[in-house]
Amino acid sequence: MPNLSHSLLVLATALAVLATWRFWPMVGYPFTALNVRASWRRVALGCGLTKKRARWAFTLTPGALVSTGTVKVRRRFRRIAVDTTPRIRLPLPNRHGWRVTVHLLEGQIPDDYAQVAERLAHSWGVHAVRVSSPRPGRVVLAAIIRDPLMRVDRLPPSEELLKVTVGRLETGAPWVIDFRTVPHWLSAGATQSGKSNLANALIVGLAPQPVALVGFDLKGGVEFTPYTPRLSALATTRTESVGLLDDLVTLMLNRMDLCRKAGARNIWQLPPAVRPVPVVVLVDELAELYLMADRSEKDEVAHTSTTLLRVARLGRAFGIYLFCCGQRIGSDLGPGVTALRAQCSGRICHRVNDPETATMTLGDLDPAALVSARAIPAETPGVAIVASQDGQWYRARSFHVSEAAAEHAAWMYADLTPSWAEITAHAPTTEFDPADLDELLTA
Numbered sequence: 001m002p003n004l005s006h007s008l009l010v011l012a013t014a015l016a017v018l019a020t021w022r023f024w025p026m027v028g029y030p031f032t033a034l035n036v037r038a039s040w041r042r043v044a045l046g047c048g049l050t051k052k053r054a055r056w057a058f059t060l061t062p063g064a065l066v067s068t069g070t071v072k073v074r075r076r077f078r079r080i081a082v083d084t085t086p087r088i089r090l091p092l093p094n095r096h097g098w099r100v101t102v103h104l105l106e107g108q109i110p111d112d113y114a115q116v117a118e119r120l121a122h123s124w125g126v127h128a129v130r131v132s133s134p135r136p137g138r139v140v141l142a143a144i145i146r147d148p149l150m151r152v153d154r155l156p157p158s159e160e161l162l163k164v165t166v167g168r169l170e171t172g173a174p175w176v177i178d179f180r181t182v183p184h185w186l187s188a189g190a191t192q193s194g195k196s197n198l199a200n201a202l203i204v205g206l207a208p209q210p211v212a213l214v215g216f217d218l219k220g221g222v223e224f225t226p227y228t229p230r231l232s233a234l235a236t237t238r239t240e241s242v243g244l245l246d247d248l249v250t251l252m253l254n255r256m257d258l259c260r261k262a263g264a265r266n267i268w269q270l271p272p273a274v275r276p277v278p279v280v281v282l283v284d285e286l287a288e289l290y291l292m293a294d295r296s297e298k299d300e301v302a303h304t305s306t307t308l309l310r311v312a313r314l315g316r317a318f319g320i321y322l323f324c325c326g327q328r329i330g331s332d333l334g335p336g337v338t339a340l341r342a343q344c345s346g347r348i349c350h351r352v353n354d355p356e357t358a359t360m361t362l363g364d365l366d367p368a369a370l371v372s373a374r375a376i377p378a379e380t381p382g383v384a385i386v387a388s389q390d391g392q393w394y395r396a397r398s399f400h401v402s403e404a405a406a407e408h409a410a411w412m413y414a415d416l417t418p419s420w421a422e423i424t425a426h427a428p429t430t431e432f433d434p435a436d437l438d439e440l441l442t443a
């Protein structure tokens, strides 16, 4: 019997420790709430979030020495400068810690708080503090107790066309790559930072969808060749890339012609019966398209750069989407890369070796994102800074998707692969009669 009670006690203790660890934000919430409220004035003063204000106050000041040897105390009302602390509401617990709403003081903006987020995190002893502003005059400070990206649980796949759930954001929300909202993406990262893993996640997510996948694998085909069953076309050298990019430009011009004849601004305004299949172009090792060993390659590089840029500039309306990955994406690769970057509104920056790649990927967005990208540790592959649809940036981590899983998806959905000959043959000038379209539009 003592053995049983002893075991039960050990079990109960283990469960209590586990529950405290797993649900610490809930368990420790009363202490946290009290502590945050009680220490807010000191924290705000330390982080420079207070403002000086003139107030009327009753003061006692030492006056003249009177003949009896005592000091006469002067009592009077006068204006003095006092520190005003922003008002905070009660902290509320959430999955990863807690959040508190702060009322901004006159003249303050949310960026004032974003700039001291790291100071706040140290003052509160938490992993990080993220700042958002749900409405004018308020900021929400979300304190994250432990890094939620150390382990990311898988989410169910997205059912929508051209939308893939590839991981989780630090906020706990799903990390979704939606090509119809953000058609062009640039993903940078050093070796072993998780770029291929993200491409695998995209292949697994897109394979069951009615889309054509096209690969440019400038690592000699070692990354994408296993996925050939689900790829409509694959280029593994720059010479092959030139031909495939020319095909894409011709395809784009054909679709442009089709839309013009139908009076549609993009392929999505066409009736489903004549709508061409969307094409997602995956480029691995972007820099290889731009690198020149000698001057004889100059024309080829210039041609590649121009055609890729044309695809990025005009492809969206005609159902051609782009996802480019690279280890180093610097302006030294030429103006073509800088112009391509400007077209890519989706940016993903994994751990990088050089500040220039981080600056090139995120630099024109937010300097704080840059700092966060440079701080990604090597032990967490797949962690990245993501800037996309809502104009904000987030820390995120992709789900772990092995090559075997992506290969399995490529074989499983091989029958959904439209042939490249079939796709490029969709030339309205030869096959499509606008009269058919009129009929379809009125149907």
Ligand SMILES: Nc1ncnc2c1ncn2[C@@H]1O[C@H](COP(=O)(O)OP(=O)(O)OP(=O)(O)O)[C@@H](O)[C@H]1O
Pocket (backbone or CB within 6 Å): 189, 190, 191, 192, 193, 194, 195, 196, 197, 198, 327, 381, 382, 383, 397, 398, 399, 400, 401
């Ligand atoms: N989100 C993730 N979670 C867990 N492990 C990951 C994640 N992403 C990548 N990894 C692991 O990290 C390692 C490197 O990943 P990956 O091959 O995707 O890097 P990479 O940037 O493509 O490297 P390279 O440029 O050398 O090909 C792999 O072993 C992979 O399984």
